[in-house]
Amino acid sequence: MEHYDLLIVGGGAAGISAAKAARRAGCASIAVVDRKPALGGVLLQCAHRGFGDGCTGPEFVRQLLEDFPPEIRVISGRTVLKIEESKVARLSGGRSVSFDRLILAAGCREVPMGALPIAGTRPTGIYTAGQMQEMMNLHGYAPEGPAVILGSGDLGLILADQLAQAGIPVTLVEKKSSCGGLARNRRLLDRDSIRLVCSQTVTEVAGEKWLTACRLSSGEWLPCKTLLIAVGLRPERTLTANLGNPEWLRLCGNCSTVHPMVEGAITEAIQTGTAVWETMRK
Ligand SMILES: Cc1cc2nc3c(=O)[nH]c(=O)nc-3n(C[C@H](O)[C@H](O)[C@H](O)COP(=O)(O)OP(=O)(O)OC[C@H]3O[C@@H](n4cnc5c(N)ncnc54)[C@H](O)[C@@H]3O)c2cc1C
Structure with a gap:
Protein backbone atom coordinates (compact mmCIF):
# COMPACT_ATOMS: atom_id res chain seq x y z
CA MET A 1 0.00 0.00 0.00
CA GLU A 110 -24.82 23.38 -0.89
CA VAL A 111 -28.24 23.06 0.74
CA PRO A 112 -30.29 21.16 -1.86
CA MET A 113 -33.93 21.68 -2.82
CA GLY A 114 -34.88 18.46 -1.00
CA ALA A 115 -33.85 19.98 2.33
CA LEU A 116 -36.30 22.87 1.96
CA PRO A 117 -40.05 22.91 2.66
CA ILE A 118 -41.08 23.55 -0.95
CA ALA A 119 -44.25 21.81 -2.17
CA GLY A 120 -44.81 20.35 -5.62
CA THR A 121 -43.05 17.75 -7.75
CA ARG A 122 -39.47 18.13 -8.95
CA PRO A 123 -39.64 19.14 -12.62
CA THR A 124 -36.50 19.70 -14.69
CA GLY A 125 -35.10 23.21 -14.33
CA ILE A 126 -34.29 23.23 -10.59
CA TYR A 127 -30.62 23.26 -9.57
CA THR A 128 -28.41 24.49 -6.81
CA ALA A 129 -26.56 27.70 -7.64
CA GLY A 130 -23.19 25.97 -7.60
CA GLN A 131 -24.40 23.27 -10.00
CA MET A 132 -25.59 25.96 -12.41
CA GLN A 133 -22.32 27.86 -12.10
CA GLU A 134 -20.43 24.68 -12.99
CA MET A 135 -22.80 23.84 -15.87
CA MET A 136 -22.51 27.33 -17.35
CA ASN A 137 -18.84 28.09 -16.78
CA LEU A 138 -17.28 24.68 -17.28
CA HIS A 139 -19.69 22.96 -19.67
CA GLY A 140 -21.15 25.86 -21.70
CA TYR A 141 -24.78 25.19 -20.68
CA ALA A 142 -27.21 28.04 -21.37
CA PRO A 143 -30.13 28.03 -18.89
CA GLU A 144 -33.62 29.01 -19.94
CA GLY A 145 -35.29 32.14 -18.57
CA PRO A 146 -37.01 33.65 -16.81
CA ALA A 147 -35.09 32.53 -13.72
CA VAL A 148 -35.81 32.69 -10.01
CA ILE A 149 -32.93 32.55 -7.53
CA LEU A 150 -33.78 31.71 -3.94
CA GLY A 151 -31.26 33.46 -1.68
CA SER A 152 -29.53 36.80 -2.24
CA GLY A 153 -26.12 36.06 -0.67
CA ASP A 154 -22.91 36.37 -2.69
CA LEU A 155 -23.51 33.22 -4.73
CA GLY A 156 -27.08 34.25 -5.60
CA LEU A 157 -25.97 37.77 -6.55
CA ILE A 158 -23.04 36.62 -8.70
CA LEU A 159 -25.24 34.17 -10.55
CA ALA A 160 -28.03 36.73 -11.01
CA ASP A 161 -25.48 39.05 -12.61
CA GLN A 162 -24.21 36.33 -14.93
CA LEU A 163 -27.73 35.35 -16.03
CA ALA A 164 -28.66 39.00 -16.56
CA GLN A 165 -25.57 39.47 -18.73
CA ALA A 166 -26.81 36.53 -20.81
CA GLY A 167 -30.12 38.35 -21.34
CA ILE A 168 -32.15 36.29 -18.85
CA PRO A 169 -34.59 38.16 -16.57
CA VAL A 170 -33.99 37.19 -12.93
CA THR A 171 -36.00 37.50 -9.72
CA LEU A 172 -33.99 37.12 -6.53
CA VAL A 173 -36.16 35.96 -3.62
CA GLU A 174 -34.81 36.71 -0.13
CA LYS A 175 -36.50 35.69 3.11
CA LYS A 176 -34.78 38.43 5.12
CA SER A 177 -35.89 42.05 4.92
CA SER A 178 -32.81 43.08 2.91
CA CYS A 179 -30.30 41.62 0.49
CA GLY A 180 -27.32 39.66 1.87
CA GLY A 181 -23.83 39.45 0.38
CA LEU A 182 -20.78 41.70 0.22
CA ALA A 183 -21.29 45.38 -0.68
CA ARG A 184 -19.43 44.94 -3.99
CA ASN A 185 -21.85 42.16 -4.98
CA ARG A 186 -24.94 44.09 -3.82
CA ARG A 187 -24.02 46.71 -6.41
CA LEU A 188 -24.79 44.11 -9.09
CA LEU A 189 -28.48 44.68 -8.26
CA ASP A 190 -28.37 47.96 -10.17
CA ARG A 191 -29.14 46.04 -13.35
CA ASP A 192 -32.69 46.57 -14.65
CA SER A 193 -33.14 42.90 -15.47
CA ILE A 194 -32.67 41.81 -11.83
CA ARG A 195 -35.64 42.18 -9.48
CA LEU A 196 -35.19 41.70 -5.73
CA VAL A 197 -38.15 40.51 -3.64
CA CYS A 198 -37.44 40.58 0.13
CA SER A 199 -39.29 39.06 3.11
CA GLN A 200 -40.48 36.22 0.85
CA THR A 201 -39.59 32.64 0.12
CA VAL A 202 -40.54 30.04 -2.49
CA THR A 203 -43.24 27.75 -1.11
CA GLU A 204 -44.23 25.68 -4.17
CA VAL A 205 -43.10 24.80 -7.68
CA ALA A 206 -45.30 23.93 -10.67
CA GLY A 207 -44.67 22.04 -13.89
CA GLU A 208 -45.12 18.47 -15.15
CA LYS A 209 -41.90 17.63 -16.93
CA TRP A 210 -40.40 21.15 -17.01
CA LEU A 211 -40.63 23.88 -14.41
CA THR A 212 -43.22 26.51 -15.32
CA ALA A 213 -43.63 28.67 -12.19
CA CYS A 214 -42.70 29.24 -8.54
CA ARG A 215 -45.11 30.38 -5.86
CA LEU A 216 -43.98 32.92 -3.27
CA SER A 217 -45.15 33.05 0.36
CA SER A 218 -47.27 36.06 -0.62
CA GLY A 219 -49.23 33.71 -2.91
CA GLU A 220 -47.89 35.32 -6.11
CA TRP A 221 -46.94 32.85 -8.90
CA LEU A 222 -43.78 33.79 -10.81
CA PRO A 223 -43.55 32.21 -14.28
CA CYS A 224 -40.04 30.73 -14.67
CA LYS A 225 -38.14 27.97 -16.41
CA THR A 226 -35.17 27.90 -14.04
CA LEU A 227 -35.08 27.90 -10.23
CA LEU A 228 -31.71 28.14 -8.51
CA ILE A 229 -31.27 27.37 -4.82
CA ALA A 230 -28.64 29.60 -3.20
CA VAL A 231 -29.58 29.43 0.46
CA GLY A 232 -26.42 28.33 2.16
CA LEU A 233 -23.25 26.30 2.34
C1 LIG B 1 -19.65 30.40 -5.80
C2 LIG B 1 -18.58 30.99 -4.94
C3 LIG B 1 -18.09 32.24 -5.25
C4 LIG B 1 -17.03 32.77 -4.50
N1 LIG B 1 -16.56 33.99 -4.83
C5 LIG B 1 -15.47 34.48 -4.17
C6 LIG B 1 -14.88 35.72 -4.55
O1 LIG B 1 -15.38 36.40 -5.44
N2 LIG B 1 -13.77 36.13 -3.90
C7 LIG B 1 -13.18 35.38 -2.91
O2 LIG B 1 -12.14 35.77 -2.37
N3 LIG B 1 -13.75 34.22 -2.51
C8 LIG B 1 -14.85 33.75 -3.11
N4 LIG B 1 -15.42 32.57 -2.73
C9 LIG B 1 -14.84 31.85 -1.57
C10 LIG B 1 -13.65 30.95 -1.95
O3 LIG B 1 -13.78 30.52 -3.26
C11 LIG B 1 -13.61 29.74 -1.03
O4 LIG B 1 -13.57 30.15 0.31
C12 LIG B 1 -12.38 28.84 -1.26
O5 LIG B 1 -12.12 28.67 -2.63
C13 LIG B 1 -12.65 27.48 -0.59
O6 LIG B 1 -11.58 26.61 -0.83
P1 LIG B 1 -11.60 25.11 -0.23
O7 LIG B 1 -10.32 24.51 -0.68
O8 LIG B 1 -11.90 25.14 1.22
O9 LIG B 1 -12.85 24.37 -0.90
P2 LIG B 1 -13.10 23.87 -2.40
O10 LIG B 1 -12.58 24.81 -3.39
O11 LIG B 1 -14.54 23.51 -2.46
O12 LIG B 1 -12.22 22.54 -2.50
C14 LIG B 1 -12.61 21.30 -1.96
C15 LIG B 1 -12.07 20.21 -2.85
O13 LIG B 1 -12.26 18.96 -2.21
C16 LIG B 1 -12.59 17.99 -3.18
N5 LIG B 1 -13.26 16.89 -2.49
C17 LIG B 1 -14.32 16.97 -1.64
N6 LIG B 1 -14.64 15.75 -1.17
C18 LIG B 1 -13.75 14.88 -1.72
C19 LIG B 1 -13.57 13.47 -1.61
N7 LIG B 1 -14.36 12.70 -0.82
N8 LIG B 1 -12.58 12.89 -2.31
C20 LIG B 1 -11.76 13.65 -3.11
N9 LIG B 1 -11.89 14.99 -3.25
C21 LIG B 1 -12.88 15.60 -2.55
C22 LIG B 1 -13.48 18.75 -4.17
O14 LIG B 1 -13.50 18.13 -5.43
C23 LIG B 1 -12.78 20.12 -4.19
O15 LIG B 1 -11.84 20.20 -5.24
C24 LIG B 1 -16.47 32.02 -3.44
C25 LIG B 1 -17.00 30.75 -3.12
C26 LIG B 1 -18.04 30.25 -3.86
C27 LIG B 1 -18.59 28.88 -3.49
Missing part, protein backbone atom coordinates in the same frame (compact mmCIF):
# COMPACT_ATOMS: atom_id res chain seq x y z
CA GLU A 2 1.21 3.52 -0.76
CA HIS A 3 2.14 5.48 2.36
CA TYR A 4 2.49 9.25 2.94
CA ASP A 5 3.49 11.21 6.04
CA LEU A 6 0.68 13.61 5.20
CA LEU A 7 -2.44 12.95 3.16
CA ILE A 8 -4.63 15.91 2.17
CA VAL A 9 -8.19 15.23 1.04
CA GLY A 10 -9.32 18.00 -1.30
CA GLY A 11 -7.25 20.03 -3.75
CA GLY A 12 -9.03 23.40 -3.65
CA ALA A 13 -7.39 26.61 -2.44
CA ALA A 14 -7.16 25.17 1.10
CA GLY A 15 -5.70 21.78 0.14
CA ILE A 16 -3.15 23.37 -2.22
CA SER A 17 -2.10 25.93 0.41
CA ALA A 18 -1.88 23.37 3.24
CA ALA A 19 0.29 21.11 1.07
CA LYS A 20 2.67 23.94 0.12
CA ALA A 21 2.95 25.05 3.78
CA ALA A 22 3.66 21.53 5.05
CA ARG A 23 6.34 21.10 2.36
CA ARG A 24 7.91 24.46 3.28
CA ALA A 25 7.96 23.36 6.93
CA GLY A 26 9.94 20.27 5.92
CA CYS A 27 7.44 17.46 5.34
CA ALA A 28 8.86 15.36 2.50
CA SER A 29 6.09 12.87 1.85
CA ILE A 30 2.77 14.52 0.96
CA ALA A 31 -0.13 13.52 -1.28
CA VAL A 32 -3.19 15.55 -2.26
CA VAL A 33 -6.26 13.63 -3.45
CA ASP A 34 -9.10 15.24 -5.39
CA ARG A 35 -12.08 13.72 -7.14
CA LYS A 36 -11.79 16.23 -9.98
CA PRO A 37 -9.24 15.88 -12.80
CA ALA A 38 -7.47 19.15 -11.85
CA LEU A 39 -6.56 20.99 -8.66
CA GLY A 40 -8.45 24.20 -7.85
CA GLY A 41 -11.79 23.19 -6.34
CA VAL A 42 -14.67 25.61 -6.54
CA LEU A 43 -12.42 28.36 -7.92
CA LEU A 44 -12.32 26.60 -11.28
CA GLN A 45 -16.01 27.32 -11.88
CA CYS A 46 -15.87 30.99 -10.79
CA ALA A 47 -15.74 33.11 -13.95
CA HIS A 48 -16.24 36.41 -12.08
CA ARG A 49 -13.34 38.73 -11.20
CA GLY A 50 -13.52 38.60 -7.42
CA PHE A 51 -10.27 36.92 -6.41
CA GLY A 52 -6.98 38.37 -5.19
CA ASP A 53 -6.26 41.57 -7.12
CA GLY A 54 -9.23 41.14 -9.46
CA CYS A 55 -8.59 37.75 -11.07
CA THR A 56 -11.13 35.14 -12.11
CA GLY A 57 -11.11 31.89 -10.13
CA PRO A 58 -9.08 29.92 -12.73
CA GLU A 59 -6.50 32.75 -12.97
CA PHE A 60 -6.18 32.70 -9.18
CA VAL A 61 -5.62 28.92 -9.23
CA ARG A 62 -2.81 29.34 -11.78
CA GLN A 63 -1.13 31.82 -9.41
CA LEU A 64 -1.55 29.46 -6.45
CA LEU A 65 0.01 26.60 -8.40
CA GLU A 66 2.98 28.58 -9.74
CA ASP A 67 5.20 27.51 -6.82
CA PHE A 68 3.55 24.14 -6.14
CA PRO A 69 6.39 21.76 -5.29
CA PRO A 70 6.69 18.96 -7.88
CA GLU A 71 7.57 16.44 -5.12
CA ILE A 72 4.01 16.63 -3.76
CA ARG A 73 2.08 13.71 -5.17
CA VAL A 74 -1.24 14.72 -6.76
CA ILE A 75 -3.81 11.93 -7.00
CA SER A 76 -6.57 13.44 -9.14
CA GLY A 77 -9.74 11.89 -10.46
CA ARG A 78 -10.13 9.76 -7.30
CA THR A 79 -12.76 10.18 -4.61
CA VAL A 80 -11.89 9.37 -1.01
CA LEU A 81 -14.71 7.05 -0.02
CA LYS A 82 -13.74 6.21 3.55
CA ILE A 83 -11.18 7.15 6.17
CA GLU A 84 -10.47 4.43 8.70
CA GLU A 85 -9.24 4.73 12.29
CA SER A 86 -6.26 2.60 11.29
CA LYS A 87 -5.11 5.63 9.22
CA VAL A 88 -6.01 4.19 5.85
CA ALA A 89 -7.96 6.09 3.19
CA ARG A 90 -10.06 4.04 0.76
CA LEU A 91 -10.19 5.66 -2.67
CA SER A 92 -12.41 5.02 -5.67
CA GLY A 93 -11.03 2.48 -8.11
CA GLY A 94 -10.04 0.12 -5.28
CA ARG A 95 -6.91 2.08 -4.32
CA SER A 96 -5.91 2.49 -0.66
CA VAL A 97 -3.42 4.89 0.89
CA SER A 98 -2.03 4.86 4.43
CA PHE A 99 -0.85 7.99 6.21
CA ASP A 100 0.51 9.39 9.49
CA ARG A 101 -1.42 12.67 9.44
CA LEU A 102 -4.50 13.70 7.51
CA ILE A 103 -5.83 17.14 6.59
CA LEU A 104 -9.44 17.25 5.48
CA ALA A 105 -9.87 20.12 3.00
CA ALA A 106 -13.04 18.85 1.32
CA GLY A 107 -14.81 22.21 0.96
CA CYS A 108 -18.50 22.70 1.59
CA ARG A 109 -21.83 21.42 0.37
CA ARG A 234 -22.44 23.66 4.96
CA PRO A 235 -18.94 22.38 5.79
CA GLU A 236 -18.39 18.95 4.19
CA ARG A 237 -17.21 16.65 6.99
CA THR A 238 -19.01 13.41 6.16
CA LEU A 239 -15.75 11.48 5.79
CA THR A 240 -14.56 12.20 9.33
CA ALA A 241 -17.93 12.50 11.12
CA ASN A 242 -17.58 9.14 12.92
CA LEU A 243 -13.90 9.44 13.82
CA GLY A 244 -14.22 11.71 16.87
CA ASN A 245 -11.24 14.00 17.20
CA PRO A 246 -8.07 11.92 16.71
CA GLU A 247 -4.73 13.71 17.12
CA TRP A 248 -3.73 12.82 13.53
CA LEU A 249 -6.65 14.71 11.95
CA ARG A 250 -6.96 18.44 11.09
CA LEU A 251 -9.56 20.36 9.07
CA CYS A 252 -9.06 23.53 7.05
CA GLY A 253 -10.77 25.68 4.43
CA ASN A 254 -14.51 25.56 3.87
CA CYS A 255 -14.89 22.17 5.52
CA SER A 256 -13.74 23.82 8.75
CA THR A 257 -15.55 27.18 8.42
CA VAL A 258 -17.24 28.51 5.29
CA HIS A 259 -14.98 31.36 4.17
CA PRO A 260 -16.66 34.01 1.99
CA MET A 261 -13.23 35.14 0.76
CA VAL A 262 -10.52 32.81 -0.50
CA GLU A 263 -7.83 34.59 1.54
CA GLY A 264 -9.49 33.36 4.76
CA ALA A 265 -9.38 29.75 3.56
CA ILE A 266 -5.74 30.11 2.51
CA THR A 267 -4.58 31.70 5.79
CA GLU A 268 -6.21 28.94 7.81
CA ALA A 269 -4.75 26.26 5.51
CA ILE A 270 -1.20 27.64 5.78
CA GLN A 271 -1.45 27.57 9.59
CA THR A 272 -2.85 24.03 9.49
CA GLY A 273 -0.24 22.70 7.06
CA THR A 274 2.61 24.19 9.09
CA ALA A 275 1.23 23.04 12.45
CA VAL A 276 0.61 19.47 11.28
CA TRP A 277 4.25 19.00 10.41
CA GLU A 278 5.42 20.66 13.65
CA THR A 279 3.35 18.14 15.68
CA MET A 280 4.72 15.22 13.62
CA ARG A 281 8.30 16.15 14.42
CA LYS A 282 7.71 16.09 18.20
